[in-house]
Amino acid sequence: MKxxxxxxTALVATAGVAxxxxxxxxxxxxxxxGGNYADTQFFTDLDVTFTMTGEAxxxxxxxxxxxxxxxxxxxxxxxxxxQGGENMFISYGGMTLTMGDTDGALDKxxxxxxxxxxxLADDETVHAGFQHGDGDALGITGLxxxxxxxxxxxxxxxxxxxxxxxxxxxxxxxxxxGMGDTVWGIAGAWSGxxxxxxxxxxxxxxxxxxxxxxxxxxxxxGLAGGFxxxxxxxxxxxxxxxxxxxxxxxxxxxxxNALAVGFxxxxxxxxxxxxxxxxxxxxxxxxxxxxxxxxxxxxxxGDSFSDExxxxxxxxxxxx
Amino acid sequence: MKxxxxxxTALVATAGVAxxxxxxxxxxxxxxxGGNYADTQFFTDLDVTFTMTGEAxxxxxxxxxxxxxxxxxxxxxxxxxxQGGENMFISYGGMTLTMGDTDGALDKxxxxxxxxxxxLADDETVHAGFQHGDGDALGITGLxxxxxxxxxxxxxxxxxxxxxxxxxxxxxxxxxxGMGDTVWGIAGAWSGxxxxxxxxxxxxxxxxxxxxxxxxxxxxxGLAGGFxxxxxxxxxxxxxxxxxxxxxxxxxxxxxNALAVGFxxxxxxxxxxxxxxxxxxxxxxxxxxxxxxxxxxxxxxGDSFSDExxxxxxxxxxxx
Amino acid sequence: MKxxxxxxTALVATAGVAxxxxxxxxxxxxxxxGGNYADTQFFTDLDVTFTMTGEAxxxxxxxxxxxxxxxxxxxxxxxxxxQGGENMFISYGGMTLTMGDTDGALDKxxxxxxxxxxxLADDETVHAGFQHGDGDALGITGLxxxxxxxxxxxxxxxxxxxxxxxxxxxxxxxxxxGMGDTVWGIAGAWSGxxxxxxxxxxxxxxxxxxxxxxxxxxxxxGLAGGFxxxxxxxxxxxxxxxxxxxxxxxxxxxxxNALAVGFxxxxxxxxxxxxxxxxxxxxxxxxxxxxxxxxxxxxxxGDSFSDExxxxxxxxxxxx
Numbered sequence: 001m002k003x004x005x006x007x008x009t010a011l012v013a014t015a016g017v018a019x020x021x022x023x024x025x026x027x028x029x030x031x032x033x034g035g036n037y038a039d040t041q042f043f044t045d046l047d048v049t050f051t052m053t054g055e056a057x058x059x060x061x062x063x064x065x066x067x068x069x070x071x072x073x074x075x076x077x078x079x080x081x082x083q084g085g086e087n088m089f090i091s092y093g094g095m096t097l098t099m100g101d102t103d104g105a106l107d108k109x110x111x112x113x114x115x116x117x118x119x120l121a122d123d124e125t126v127h128a129g130f131q132h133g134d135g136d137a138l139g140i141t142g143l144x145x146x147x148x149x150x151x152x153x154x155x156x157x158x159x160x161x162x163x164x165x166x167x168x169x170x171x172x173x174x175x176x177x178g179m180g181d182t183v184w185g186i187a188g189a190w191s192g193x194x195x196x197x198x199x200x201x202x203x204x205x206x207x208x209x210x211x212x213x214x215x216x217x218x219x220x221x222g223l224a225g226g227f228x229x230x231x232x233x234x235x236x237x238x239x240x241x242x243x244x245x246x247x248x249x250x251x252x253x254x255x256x257n258a259l260a261v262g263f264x265x266x267x268x269x270x271x272x273x274x275x276x277x278x279x280x281x282x283x284x285x286x287x288x289x290x291x292x293x294x295x296x297x298x299x300x301x302g303d304s305f306s307d308e309x310x311x312x313x314x315x316x317x318x319x320x
Numbered sequence: 321m322k323x324x325x326x327x328x329t330a331l332v333a334t335a336g337v338a339x340x341x342x343x344x345x346x347x348x349x350x351x352x353x354g355g356n357y358a359d360t361q362f363f364t365d366l367d368v369t370f371t372m373t374g375e376a377x378x379x380x381x382x383x384x385x386x387x388x389x390x391x392x393x394x395x396x397x398x399x400x401x402x403q404g405g406e407n408m409f410i411s412y413g414g415m416t417l418t419m420g421d422t423d424g425a426l427d428k429x430x431x432x433x434x435x436x437x438x439x440l441a442d443d444e445t446v447h448a449g450f451q452h453g454d455g456d457a458l459g460i461t462g463l464x465x466x467x468x469x470x471x472x473x474x475x476x477x478x479x480x481x482x483x484x485x486x487x488x489x490x491x492x493x494x495x496x497x498g499m500g501d502t503v504w505g506i507a508g509a510w511s512g513x514x515x516x517x518x519x520x521x522x523x524x525x526x527x528x529x530x531x532x533x534x535x536x537x538x539x540x541x542g543l544a545g546g547f548x549x550x551x552x553x554x555x556x557x558x559x560x561x562x563x564x565x566x567x568x569x570x571x572x573x574x575x576x577n578a579l580a581v582g583f584x585x586x587x588x589x590x591x592x593x594x595x596x597x598x599x600x601x602x603x604x605x606x607x608x609x610x611x612x613x614x615x616x617x618x619x620x621x622g623d624s625f626s627d628e629x630x631x632x633x634x635x636x637x638x639x640x
Numbered sequence: 641m642k643x644x645x646x647x648x649t650a651l652v653a654t655a656g657v658a659x660x661x662x663x664x665x666x667x668x669x670x671x672x673x674g675g676n677y678a679d680t681q682f683f684t685d686l687d688v689t690f691t692m693t694g695e696a697x698x699x700x701x702x703x704x705x706x707x708x709x710x711x712x713x714x715x716x717x718x719x720x721x722x723q724g725g726e727n728m729f730i731s732y733g734g735m736t737l738t739m740g741d742t743d744g745a746l747d748k749x750x751x752x753x754x755x756x757x758x759x760l761a762d763d764e765t766v767h768a769g770f771q772h773g774d775g776d777a778l779g780i781t782g783l784x785x786x787x788x789x790x791x792x793x794x795x796x797x798x799x800x801x802x803x804x805x806x807x808x809x810x811x812x813x814x815x816x817x818g819m820g821d822t823v824w825g826i827a828g829a830w831s832g833x834x835x836x837x838x839x840x841x842x843x844x845x846x847x848x849x850x851x852x853x854x855x856x857x858x859x860x861x862g863l864a865g866g867f868x869x870x871x872x873x874x875x876x877x878x879x880x881x882x883x884x885x886x887x888x889x890x891x892x893x894x895x896x897n898a899l900a901v902g903f904x905x906x907x908x909x910x911x912x913x914x915x916x917x918x919x920x921x922x923x924x925x926x927x928x929x930x931x932x933x934x935x936x937x938x939x940x941x942g943d944s945f946s947d948e949x950x951x952x953x954x955x956x957x958x959x960x
Contacts, residue, residue: 020930020960022664022688024342026372028384028408030419033400039493042470044420046384046397046406048342048370050688050708052666052960057928062958064668064686068370068391069398071708077686078709080673080761086686088668090931090956099670100684121400150682173679288377290340291410316410318382320340320372344662346692348704348728350739353720359813362790364740366704366717366726368662368690388690388711389718441720608697610660611730636730638702640660640692 020054031294031315033121036308043120043315064088070101075148081172083150094157102151104144105164105185106204107133111218113251115228116262117282119296121313124280128300128309129266131234131247133204133216143183143206143214146170153185160192170208180209198222212238220251228253232266243271258286268302276302290319340374351614351635353441356628363440363635384408390421395468401492403470414477422471424464425484425505426524427453431538433571435548436582437602439616441633444600448620448629449586451554451567453524453536463503463526463534466490473505480512490528500529518542532558540571548573552586563591578606588622596622610639660694671934671955673761676948683760683955704728710741715788721812723789734797742791744784745804745825746844747773751858753891755868756902757922759936761953764920768940768949769906771874771887773844773856783823783846783854786810793825800832810848818879820849838862852878860891868893872906883911898926908942916942930959 026048034040053063070085071077077084087100102108110133114125125132133142144151146168153166166185175181187204200220207213213236220230229252236245249266260283267277278300285293294317301308346368354360373383390405391397397404407420422428430453434445445452453464464471466488473486486505495501507524520540527533533556540550549572556565569586580603587597598620605613614637621628666688674680693703710725711717717724727740742748750773754765765772773784784791786808793806806825815821827844840860847853853876860870869892876885889906900923907917918940925933934957941948 020958022666022960024344024370024664026342026370026384028372028406029400030408030410030417034493041401041489041493042419042472043400044403044406044408044470045400046386046408046420048372048386050664050666052668052688052958054930054958054960056931060927060931062931062956064666064958064960066686066688066708068386069396072392072396072398072712076709076712078712080669080683080685081681083684086668086684088670088684088686088958090670097670099682100686150684152682169681173674173681287380290374291376291380291382316382318340318372318374318384318408320342320374320384344664344690346662346690346704348692348726349720350728350730350737354813361721361809361813362739362792363720364723364726364728364790365720366706366728366740368692368706388706389716392712392716392718607700610694611696611700611702636702638660638692638694638704638728640662640694640704 020052023051023053025049025051026320028318028320029120029294029315030318031120031313033123033311033313033315035311038311043313045120060090060092062088062090066101081150082148096155096157097152098155099152100150102153103133103166104142104151104168104183104206105153105166105187106206106214106216107142107144108153108155108164108166108204109162109187109189110202110204110216110234111200111220111230111232113218113230113232113249113264113266114262114280114282115220115230115251115253115264116255116260117253117284117294117296118260118262118317119282119284119294119313120315120317121296121311123296123298123311123313124262124264124282125298126311127266127278127280127298128276128302128304129249129268129278130264130280131216131232131249131266131268133234142216143185143208143212144168146183146208146211148172160190162189162191163187164204166206179211183208196224210239212236226254226256228255245270258288260284260286270303274303276300276304278302284317292317340372343371343373345369345371346640348638348640349440349614349635350638351440351633353443353631353633353635355631358631363633365440380410380412382408382410386421401470402468416475416477417472418475419472420470422473423453423486424471424488424503424526425473425486425507426526426534426536427464428473428475428484428486428524429482429507429509430522430524430536430554431520431540431550431552433538433550433552433569433584433586434582434600434602435540435550435571435573435584436575436580437573437604437614437616438580438582438637439602439604439614439633440635440637441616441631443616443618443631443633444582444584444602445618446631447586447598447600447618448596448622448624449569449588449598450584450600451536451552451569451586451588453554463505463528463532464488466503466528466531468492480510482509482511483507484524486526499531503528516544530559532556546574546576548575565590578608580604580606590623594623596620596624598622604637612637660692663691663693665689665691666958666960668958668960669760669934669955671760671953673763673951673953673955675951678951683953685760700730700732702728702730706741721788721790723791736795736797737792738795739792740790742793743773743806744791744808744823744846745793745806745827746846746854746856747784748793748795748804748806748844749802749827749829750842750844750856750874751840751860751870751872753858753870753872753889753904753906754902754920754922755860755870755891755893755904756895756900757893757924757934757936758900758902758957759922759924759934759953760955760957761936761951763936763938763951763953764902764904764922765938766951767906767918767920767938768916768942768944769889769908769918770904770920771856771872771889771906771908773874783825783848783852784808786823786848786851788812800830802829802831803827804844806846819851823848836864850879852876866894866896868895885910898928900924900926910943914943916940916944918942924957932957 048068089098185206189202216234218232251264368388409418505526509522536554538552571584585599688708729738825846829842856874858872891904
C-alpha cells in the first residue's frame with residue numbers, strides 16, 4: 001500500500017510552485033525458514049522505501065527511489081560512478097529514461113514465470129531452474145550487473161507495445177580486453193486480449209561484444225477463472241564456449257479471492273548433457289490491510305548439485 | 321512526541337482499503353561528557369525511527385520498527401536469518417507475537433531500577449552495578465543476545481497480569497555442544513494499586529540448557545508526592561561454575577512538575593567475595609515541546625576494577 | 641523544495657502540545673561525467689535529508705538534521721564522541737548554538753566564490769584553485785575537520801551583522817603534542833546595500849595553537865541586471881614552515897530568469913614560486929518543479945600536477 005507523505009507546500013513554498021513529494025512505504029516479514037541444508041530458524045526482514053516524484057513546468061515528470069536496505073549496502077549509493085541502489089527517471093509522454101538500479105531491457109520486458117503468490121524467502125524464484133533475465137543465474141544470462149550495475153534504459157510505450165533500449169558500462173566507460181565496454185540491451189513487448197485471453201509477449205536481446213549474447217522470450221496468458229499460464233525460453237551464446245546455454249521454463253498461477261498460488265519449473269541446459277533444473281511453489285493468502293500469510297517451497301537438482309536442495313519458508317508479510 | 325506521516329490513501333488507494341501507515345519520529349542530543357578516564361568532550365547524537373502500523377480486515381493489528389542507527393549497523397538488518405535492529409509484531413486481543421530486535425521475556429517484564437530522569441550518555445544505567453536483564457552484564461545475566469539477537473516473544477495481557485514467553489536460537493536452530501539450541505524465557509508481571517501505592521511486580525526466568533539459567537525479580541512502587549522506589553534481585557546459575565552470580569539493586573525516583581530525578585544502586589556478587597557495584601544518578605528538566613535538559617552521573621567500583629570509574633554527561637535532549 | 645511531513649498531532653497527542661516535526665526532502669542527479677583522466681561514464685546520485693524541528697515552551701527553538709548518505713558513512717553517526725553527519729541546534733532570539741556536522745566560524749561566514757549555477761559533479765568547486773574555507777584544500781586552510789569533525793559553533797545575528805565563534809576538539813579533548821587541543825574559530829560578516837549593490841563581507845580567523853592559523857576574507861557584490869561578483873583572500877601560517885600559504889580567488893555570477901551561470905578562478909601560492917591554480921564553470925537551467933539541467937567544468941593546473949586536469953559533468957538535477 002503506497003502512501004504519500006504530503007508536501008505541505010502551503011507552509012514553506014510560494015504559491016503556484018508545483019509540489020514535489022517524498023513518499024515513504026514499508027514492508028516487513030516474520031516467520032520461519034529452512035530446508036534440507038539448514039535448520040528451521042526464525043525469519044525477520046524489513047524494508048523502507050523512499051519514493052520521490054515531481055513534475056517540471058513543461059509537464060515532464062521525474063522521480064527517484066532508494067530502499068533503506070540498499071542505502072546501507074556497498075557499493076555506496078552516494079558514489080555517483082557506481083550504482084548503490086539508487087535510481088531516478090525522467091518521463092515525457094510515452095518516453096521514459098531511467099538510470100541507476102534498474103532492469104536491463106531484456107529483464108524489463110520479458111516476463112518471468114513466477115505468476116502468482118509469493119514467499120518470505122523467495123523460495124519459488126531462487127531455485128536452480130529459474131530464469132531471472134538479469135544475470136543472476138551463473139552470471140551468464142541476462143548480463144545485467146556485469147559492470148557496476150549502473151544501467152541506463154530508455155522505454156517507449158505506444159498503444160499496446162513497449163520498447164526498451166538499455167546500456168550498462170562494463171568498466172566505467174573503459175574498454176575491457178576480451179569483453180568490450182558496454183552491455184547493450186533491446187527488447188519489445190506486447191500486451192492485449194486475444195479472444196478471452198489476456199496475453200503478454202516479450203522478446204529481448206542483450207549482448208556484450210566479444211563476451212556473450214542472450215536472447216530471451218516469454219509469453220504469459222491470463223485465462224478465465226483466475227488461472228494464468230506462461231512459458232519462457234532463453235539462449236545464451238558465450239564467446240569461446242562451444243555450447244550455448246538454453247533455458248526453458250513454465251509457470252502456472254491461480255488467484256481466487258484472497259488466495260494466490262503459483263508454480264513454476266525451469267531447466268538450464270549447458271550442453272553435453274549437463275543440466276540444472278528446479279521448481280518452485282508459492283502460496284499467499286491476503287488478510288487485508290497489507291497483511292498476508294505466505295508459504296514458499298523451492299527444489300533444485302542437477303549436475304551442479306551433489307544432492308538435491310530443498311528450501312521452504314512460512315510466515316506473515318506486511319506492507320505499509 | 322510521535323507523529324504520523326499521513327497516508328493519503330484518498331489519492332492512491334481505492335476507497336475502503338484500510339490505511340497502513342509509516343510514522344517518522346526523531347531524537348537528538350547535544351552536550352558534553354567525560355569522567356575520570358576520559359577528557360570532557362563534545363557529545364552529539366541523533367536518531368530517526370520508522371514505525372509502521374496496519375490493521376488486517378479481521379481486526380488483527382500488525383507493525384514493524386527500525387531505527388536509522390540500527391539500519392546502518394552490522395549485522396545487516398536485511399539479512400532475514402539474523403537480527404539487525406528490525407522487529408515486527410502481530411497482535412489480536414490481549415495476545416501479541418513480536419519477532420526480531422525485542423526483549424526476552426525476563427527483560428520485558430522484570431522492572432529495572434532507573435525509575436526517573438535520564439541522561440545523554442546513559443551514565444545511570446551503564447555502571448557496573450546495574451542489572452539490565454538482557455545479558456549485557458558480563459553476558460551471563462538475562463541471556464538475551466546469546467544467539468544472533470533474533471528473539472520471538474509471545475505476550476499475553478489479561479486484566480492486571482501480563483505473561484511473556486520468549487525464544488532465541490543460539491545458532492540459527494543448530495544445537496551447540498555444551499550449550500543447547502535455544503534460550504527460553506518465561507515471565508509474569510502484575511500491576512495494580514495497593515492502598516495508595518501503584519505497584520508493579522515482575523518475575524522472570526530465562527535459561528539455556530547445559531549453559532546457564534537466570535531468575536529475576538523486580539518490584540517498583542509509585543508513592544505519593546511524586547516519589548517512587550524499587551528493588552530487584554537476580555540469580556544466575558552457570559553450569560560448571562560453583563558459585564551463582566547474585567545481584568541486588570534498588571532505585572529511587574522523584575518527579576515533580578518538569579523535574580525528574582532518579583538514583584539507583586546495585587551490586588553483582590560473583591561468590592568468593594568477588595563483587596562489583598555501582599550507582600547512578602539521572603536528572604532531567606522538561607522544557608516542553610520535546611526539549612529537556614539532562615544530567616547523568618555513574619560510578620563503578622569493585623574487584624573487576626583497579627580503580628573506580630566515574631562518568632558524567634550534561635546537555636540537551638530533543639525529541640521530535 | 642522543502643516539504644514538511646505533517647505531524648498529525650490531532651490523532652496521537654493531547655491537545656495543546658506543541659508539535660515537533662520530521663521533514664523529509666530529497667535530491668537526485670542523473671547524467672554523465674568525465675574528463676581528461678577518466679572515460680565518460682554514467683552519473684547517478686541521490687540523497688534524502690531528515691530535518692527535525694521543534695519549539696520549547698519558552699519559545700526556544702531547536703532542531704537536528706542528518707542525510708541518508710551521511711547515516712551510512714563512517715564514522716558512525718550514532719557514536720556520540722564523533723561526528724558522523726549528524727548536527728543539532730538550539731536557538732533563541734538572534735543566538736544559535738549548533739553542534740556536530742556544521743561549519744567552523746570561518747567557513748560559515750566568509751563567502752566562497754561559486755556564485756551562481758551548480759553542477760552534478762561539483763566540477764566548479766573541486767578544482768585545485770578553489771578555497772572552501774573548511775580545511776579540504778591540503779588540510780591546511782580552514783582547519784575544519786582536523787579533529788573528528790565534531791564542531792560546536794555559536795552564532796549571533798544582530799541587525800545586518802552576524803558573528804560566529806567555533807570550537808573543534810583535536811583529539812576528543814586531549815592535548816596533542818605539537819598541535820594543541822582545540823581548533824578555535826571566530827568570524828564576522830555584514831550584509832547590506834551600498835547604493836544599488838547588495839554587499840556581503842565576511843572576515844574569519846581559525847587557529848590551532850602550535851600548528852596553524854588561517855585568516856580569510858571574502859566579499860560578494862550583487863549587481864544590477866542579475867550579475868554578481870566576488871573576491872576572496874586567505875592567508876595560512878603553518879608552524880615550522882617558513883612560507884605562508886596565500887590564496888586569491890574571484891567569482892562571477894549571472895542569473896536571468898531560469899538561467900544561472902557561475903565562473904570562478906583561484907590560486908594557492910605556497911611560497912618559493914610553488915603554485916596551484918584552477919577555474920570552474922557551472923551553468924544551470926531551472927525547468928521548474930524541482931528539475932534543472934546542469935553543466936559543470938573544472939580545470940586544475942600547477943606545480944602539484946604533472947599535467948593539467950579537466951573534469952566535466954552534464955545532466956539533470958532533481959529536488960523533492
